[in-house]
Amino acid sequence: MPQIIDGKRISTEIKDELKAQAASLKEQGVEVTLAVIQVGQDPASSVYVRNKKRACEYIGFSSRSYELPEETTEEELLNLISVLNQDASVNGILVQLPLPKHICEDEILRAISPAKDVDCFHPLNVGKLFIGEPGFQPCTPAGVIELLKRSNIEIAGKECVIIGRSNIVGKPMAMLMLRENATVTITHSRTKDLREVCKKADILIVAMGKPRMIDDSYVKEGAVVIDVGIHRNAENKLCGDVDYDKVAEKCSAITPVPGGVGPMTIAMLMKNCLETIKVGE
Numbered sequence: 257m258p259q260i261i262d263g264k265r266i267s268t269e270i271k272d273e274l275k276a277q278a279a280s281l282k283e284q285g286v287e288v289t290l291a292v293i294q295v296g297q298d299p300a301s302s303v304y305v306r307n308k309k310r311a312c313e314y315i316g317f318s319s320r321s322y323e324l325p326e327e328t329t330e331e332e333l334l335n336l337i338s339v340l341n342q343d344a345s346v347n348g349i350l351v352q353l354p355l356p357k358h359i360c361e362d363e364i365l366r367a368i369s370p371a372k373d374v375d376c377f378h379p380l381n382v383g384k385l386f387i388g389e390p391g392f393q394p395c396t397p398a399g400v401i402e403l404l405k406r407s408n409i410e411i412a413g414k415e416c417v418i419i420g421r422s423n424i425v426g427k428p429m430a431m432l433m434l435r436e437n438a439t440v441t442i443t444h445s446r447t448k449d450l451r452e453v454c455k456k457a458d459i460l461i462v463a464m465g466k467p468r469m470i471d472d473s474y475v476k477e478g479a480v481v482i483d484v485g486i487h488r489n490a491e492n493k494l495c496g497d498v499d500y501d502k503v504a505e506k507c508s509a510i511t512p513v514p515g516g517v518g519p520m521t522i523a524m525l526m527k528n529c530l531e532t533i534k535v536g537e
């Protein structure tokens with residue numbers, strides 16, 4: 257049986273640590289406030305927004321919610337961001353993606369003050385990550401690092417293969433693994449012989465958005481497998497990019513879906529909210 261990496265437990269552990277830090281900040285008169293903006297009523301986005309607000313409540317941050325209609329213009333959204341950028345009582349600003357097609361996501365993400373960019377999507381923060389400066393960390397990849405560390409899985413010197421090169425997961429994941437001294441390979445849809453590349457991995461991180469595509473034939477005996485993917489199957493059950501049952505027989509540790517990487521993303525978002533206090537110092 258492999259070690260099951262319990263994201264639910266680890267994320268609660270992190271949120272409890274943050275709760276204690278938030279309480280001690282409150283005693284010093286410092287309150288952390290997250291502004292969450294949603295445009296339109298995409299049901300999946302509404303669930304994510306609700307979960308983020310709940311996490312704020314749990315930790316003791318205050319959250320401000322801006323639910324804007326689908327037909328909100330880019331200019332109106334930019335104006336709201338500008339007001340929130342200047343509002344000293346707002347520490348973090350989060351714009352829930354995806355945005356309606358008529359709004360340019362890049363423009364919006366660049367408009368958020370880098371000091372309030374708790375998702376770590378602003379090019380300045382992405383650049384800091386690349387050159388190894390302290391600051392915000394991208395939530396999902398940072399969550400994966402915490403899962404590995406808190407499960408006592410060594411990263412330094414290990415061969416790490418990442419499937420996926422998105423700006424949200426694959427690329428920043430590679431930077432964080434590099435920072436932890438892994439030897440990193442990034443793969444994508446044009447990679448030749450993906451299976452053979454993956455079989456070299458001591459740590460295989462899968463973020464490809466293809467339900468249950470990675471089976472045991474991609475995995476080296478005893479590897480650690482992290483499944484970032486999240487999908488609903490025909491029976492409305494959650495599954496990942498990894499064929500869990502097949503891979504679990506071969507690997508030494510694995511994240512389940514649900515209960516693996518998913519809960520970590522929000523925990524790390526909350527960590528970034530607290531980080532705003534340091535960034536703003």
Ligand code: NDP
Pocket residue numbers: 396419420421422423424425426443444445446447450463464465466484485486487497517518519521
């Ligand atoms: P994207 O669709 O933006 O990126 C997918 C990446 O996988 C691309 O780089 C693509 O390559 C690569 N890819 C697709 N098919 C193949 C293939 N057959 N072989 C090799 N590489 C392939 O997805 P995201 O990075 O945003 O998300 C990945 C998954 O993680 C999704 O399931 C998403 O829902 C989930 N996710 C989960 C989060 C969580 O909190 N647990 C947070 C964010 C995402 P190319 O660049 O060549 O097209």
